[in-house]
Amino acid sequence: MRKTITFGCWDYDRMFPILDGRVQPQGIDLNFLNMPVEETFFRMLRHQEFDVSELSLSSYVVSLHKPERPFIAIPVFPSRFFRHSSIYVNAESGIEKPEDLAGKKVGCPEYQMTAPVWIRGILSDDFGVPVNSVTYFTGGEEEPNRVEKLKLDLPEDIRVVPIGPDKTLSQMLYDGEIDALYTARKPSTYTGPNGKVRRLFEDFPAVEKAYFQRTGIFPIMHTVAIRRAVYEADPWICQSLLKAFDEAKDITVQSLSETAALKTMLPWAAAHFEEAQAALGEDYWPYGFAPNRDTVATFLRYSHEQGLSPRLLEPEEIFAKETLEAFVI
CATH class of the missing domain: 3.40.190.10 (Periplasmic binding protein-like II)
Incomplete structure (x- = not known):
């Protein structure tokens, strides 16, 4: 029996294949609720309205120091931004x-x-x-x-x-x-x-x-967080979601590299994509734990130094244990 999950997130290009159904997480019927980030964050942090949602990385880290620790994240990063x-x-x-x-x-x-x-x-x-x-x-x-x-x-x-x-x-x-x-x-x-x-x-x-x-840092803004009660009932959803989001991102990368016709209303989109890969690397928007560990560690240090985290957290502490290692076929 498939599990129905509500997912609050903005309609980023890397989420299009999830939003339009081309990619479906294994064993999950995902109800994608498309909202701007401010609404998603407010509703998830204040009322925990969704099973899974995009979440501010900082808000998520702050929540880990609350007694109830309401969320657990997976290493998927819908938003990155040089600031x-x-x-x-x-x-x-x-x-x-x-x-x-x-x-x-x-x-x-x-x-x-x-x-x-x-x-x-x-x-x-x-x-x-x-x-x-x-x-x-x-x-x-x-x-x-x-x-x-x-x-x-x-x-x-x-x-x-x-x-x-x-x-x-x-x-x-x-x-x-x-x-x-x-x-x-x-x-x-x-x-x-x-x-x-x-x-x-x-x-x-x-x-x-x-x-x-x-x-080597492309700053992470948002992660994907699961309500802890949902995660504890079905830990398998972490890998299912991670695989689906990674597949959706790969489809988007292929779309960005398309030169037969412009899929976005940016005249020099192909040049910009090639420039980004030249400057940042071929996989400049990685998901998964290992390629993001150093960036996450830097953010956790900042959170601690700025008084938001009473204790300096290690990157391994903030993601579901099921997602810390990549499986190899």
Whole structure:
């Protein structure tokens, strides 16, 4: 008898073969609920509405330190993103280089949000900007009243201040009420390289390629998490899902390499794909534990250093044990 599972996730190209039924996890009828990430995360973290869902890597790691430990992840990563492009500054703030961020007022929608965790870690490692050298302002980027999805217990030297109920980070950055913004979505007040709100790294592709060449890290944003009760009842679903998601990704890679006709509305898609493979490697978006261990370990160190993880976790601790080793035929 096949098991019915609800799956909350956005409609990424690497999920298309799952969404349209070309790939079906063995033994599973997957009910794919297509939603933007903010809705998926809120509903899963607050109410555990789905059997399986895409989940913020940071939120998942924070949840592992809660007594109930509600989720277990598999090494599937629907979202990866270099985040040097996601640091925005007010042109009148005096921030010209990363080191200038120390002592400034910096917005981020949530302190525990994955993108700012990566940004803070990179700024600390590569530019000597300590996490506790900044005052963080949290809240809605474009709409007021966003709050942390998970309750945090941060060290006293990390200063996090919620913004007012009628404020948005995007407008505060434009008005100079905050000096910079670490975020996932480009703020609506971004006005380009010569505008009032600009990127810290306007030539971000070059900076991010250099970062990868130096570190080998293509930052992971999201993983796939299973409600622990669902996992404990049927541990076999981990491998079934991992195999299906990996097959779907392989189909997408083949689609990206197609040159007979453009499958995406990007005129130079073939050139971009070839450039990505040349810069990052043939399998630049790997699933599975082994090829991602070092990237995950770096993120876990950042989570610990930033006061989100009371204990430094090992990568082997955060994924279902059934997925730690790849089977060989």
